[in-house]
Amino acid sequence: MLTDLFHIVIFPGFLFLCASGMTAEYIDRKLYARLQNRMGPPWFQPFADFMKLVSKEDIVPDEANPSMFRAMPIFALTASITAIFYIPLWHVNALYHFNGDLIVTIYLLTIPTLTYFLGGWYSTSLYSKIGAVRSLTQLFAYEVPLLMCILAPALLANTWSLSEMAAFYTNHKWYWAFNMIGFVVSIIALLGKLEKVPFDIPEAETEIVAGTFTEYSGRLLAIFRLSLNIEAITGASLIAAVYLPFGLELPTAAGFAVYLAKLLFIIAIMSLSRTVFARFRMDQMVEFCWKYVSPFAFLQILICLIIKGVWVR
Amino acid sequence: MLDKLITWSRIKSPWIIHFNTGACNACDIEIVAALTPRYDMERFGVQLKGTPRHADVLVCSGPVTKQIKDRLKRIYDQMPEPKFVVAVGSCSCSGGVFDGCYSVESGIDAIIPVSAYIPGCPASPQAIIDGVVKLLATLEKKEEKR
Numbered sequence: 001m002l003t004d005l006f007h008i009v010i011f012p013g014f015l016f017l018c019a020s021g022m023t024a025e026y027i028d029r030k031l032y033a034r035l036q037n038r039m040g041p042p043w044f045q046p047f048a049d050f051m052k053l054v055s056k057e058d059i060v061p062d063e064a065n066p067s068m069f070r071a072m073p074i075f076a077l078t079a080s081i082t083a084i085f086y087i088p089l090w091h092v093n094a095l096y097h098f099n100g101d102l103i104v105t106i107y108l109l110t111i112p113t114l115t116y117f118l119g120g121w122y123s124t125s126l127y128s129k130i131g132a133v134r135s136l137t138q139l140f141a142y143e144v145p146l147l148m149c150i151l152a153p154a155l156l157a158n159t160w161s162l163s164e165m166a167a168f169y170t171n172h173k174w175y176w177a178f179n180m181i182g183f184v185v186s187i188i189a190l191l192g193k194l195e196k197v198p199f200d201i202p203e204a205e206t207e208i209v210a211g212t213f214t215e216y217s218g219r220l221l222a223i224f225r226l227s228l229n230i231e232a233i234t235g236a237s238l239i240a241a242v243y244l245p246f247g248l249e250l251p252t253a254a255g256f257a258v259y260l261a262k263l264l265f266i267i268a269i270m271s272l273s274r275t276v277f278a279r280f281r282m283d284q285m286v287e288f289c290w291k292y293v294s295p296f297a298f299l300q301i302l303i304c305l306i307i308k309g310v311w312v313r
Numbered sequence: 314m315l316d317k318l319i320t321w322s323r324i325k326s327p328w329i330i331h332f333n334t335g336a337c338n339a340c341d342i343e344i345v346a347a348l349t350p351r352y353d354m355e356r357f358g359v360q361l362k363g364t365p366r367h368a369d370v371l372v373c374s375g376p377v378t379k380q381i382k383d384r385l386k387r388i389y390d391q392m393p394e395p396k397f398v399v400a401v402g403s404c405s406c407s408g409g410v411f412d413g414c415y416s417v418e419s420g421i422d423a424i425i426p427v428s429a430y431i432p433g434c435p436a437s438p439q440a441i442i443d444g445v446v447k448l449l450a451t452l453e454k455k456e457e458k459r
Binding site for chain 2: 029033036037038039040041042044045047048049050051052055056057058059127205206209210213214215216217218221
C-alpha cells in the first residue's frame with residue numbers, strides 16, 4: 001500500500017514526471033533556440049512559467065460550462081500520468097503489467113487529446129471551438145498509424161503486454177532493428193499527438209489565437225501545459241520501450257542512464273523537426289497521414305509478420 | 314517564502330501580448346524586431362502570446378483612437394490579474410503629435426493604468442527591452458518594501 005503510494009506520488013509517478021516533463025520542455029526550447037542561433041531560456045524557465053501561471057487569476061468565461069471547463073485539465077494530467085505505470089522504463093518489468101496493457105497505454109495517451117477537444121468545446125469561444133474540432137480531426141489522422149505501428153513489434157513478440165515485449169526483445173537481441181520503419185512512423189504520430197510543429201494545427205497561433213487553450217488562464221492553463229509536458233515524456237517512454245528495447249537488463253543505475261539517453265534522443269529529434277518544418281494545413285496533414293504514413297505502418301506490420309513466419313520458430 | 318517565489322516567477326516569465334491601438338506601424342515593427350533571434354527576448358523568459366488570457370504584459374503602441382478605445386478596455390479586462398501595461402512610443406505615452414486630433418482620445422493612460430512608458434519615435438528594440446527590464450525591477454523593489 002505504502003509502496004504503491006510512493007510509486008504513484010513520487011517515483012516514477014507525479015513528482016518525477018513533473019520534474020522530467022519540465023526538463024524536457026527546457027531541453028526542447030533550448031535546442032530550438034540554439035538551432036535558431038540564439039541563447040534560449042535559462043534552465044529554470046519551465047518552472048518559473050508554471051509558478052507564475054499557478055499564482056495567477058483563473059478566469060472562467062460566463063458562457064462556458066464551469067464544471068467541464070475546470071475538470072478537463074485534471075483529466076488530462078491524470079491520464080498522462082497513469083500511462084507511465086504500464087511502460088517498462090529502465091527494467092524489463094513495468095510497475096504494473098498484464099496481458100493487454102499495450103492497448104490500455106495507447107488508450108490512456110488518447111484521453112488528453114479528447115480533453116483538449118472537450119475543454120475547447122465547452123469554452124464556447126469561437127477560436128477554441130475551431131481548435132477543438134481541429135484537434136479531433138487530427139486525432140483520426142495520426143491515431144491509426146500509431147496503433148498499427150505499435151502493434152507490429154507486439155505481433156513479432158507474440159504478446160500484448162509491454163513488459164513481455166521488452167523481455168522478448170531483451171532475449172532476442174537485434175530484433176529491434178526490424179522495427180525501424182515503425183520508429184519513424186511513431187515519432188511522426190507523437191508529434192501529432194503532442195500538437196508540436198509541423199502538426200500544431202489545433203493551436204496555430206497565427207490563425208486561431210491559441211486554439212483549444214484560448215480561454216484558459218492561470219492554474220487551469222498551468223495544469224494543461226504540465227499535462228502536455230508529461231504526455232511528451234510518457235509518449236517518448238512508450239516509443240523507447242517498444243522500439244529501442246536495449247539496456248533493459250543492465251543494473252538499475254546504468255539502466256536509468258540509458259533510459260534518459262533514449263528520452264533525450266527522442267526529444268532532440270522532435271525539437272529538430274520543430275525547427276526544420278513549417279506548419280501543415282489541416283487537409284495536408286490528414287492527406288499526409290493517410291496516404292504516406294499509414295502505408296508505412298502497414299509495411300511495418302507486413303515485415304513483422306513475414307519475419308515471424310520465416311524466422312522466429 | 315512563497316510570496317518571494319511567486320514574485321521571482323513573475324519577474325522571470327513575463328508573457329506579452331502586443332496590441333496596436335492606432336500606431337503608424339513603426340513601433341510595431343520595432344516590437345517585432347525586439348522578439349527576433351537578434352535580440353532574443355526568450356533569454357528573459359519573454360514569450361509573445363496570441364490571447365490576452367495567457368498574457369501578463371499588454372504592450373501597446375500608438376495613440377488611442379476613438380474607434381479602438383472600447384476594444385482596448387475589453388482586451389485589458391480579459392487579462393487575468395496581476396497584469397501590467399507598457400506604452401511603447403511617444404504617441405502611446407502622451408498622444409504625441411496626434412494629441413488633440415479629432416479622431417484621437419489621448420495616450421494609453423487616459424483609458425487604462427500604465428506601468429511603464431517607453432518614449433521614442435519609434436522606440437528602438439534596445440529601449441523596449443530596457444523598459445521591460447526596468448518594469449520587472451520595480452516589481453522586485455515592491456517586494457522588498459513589503
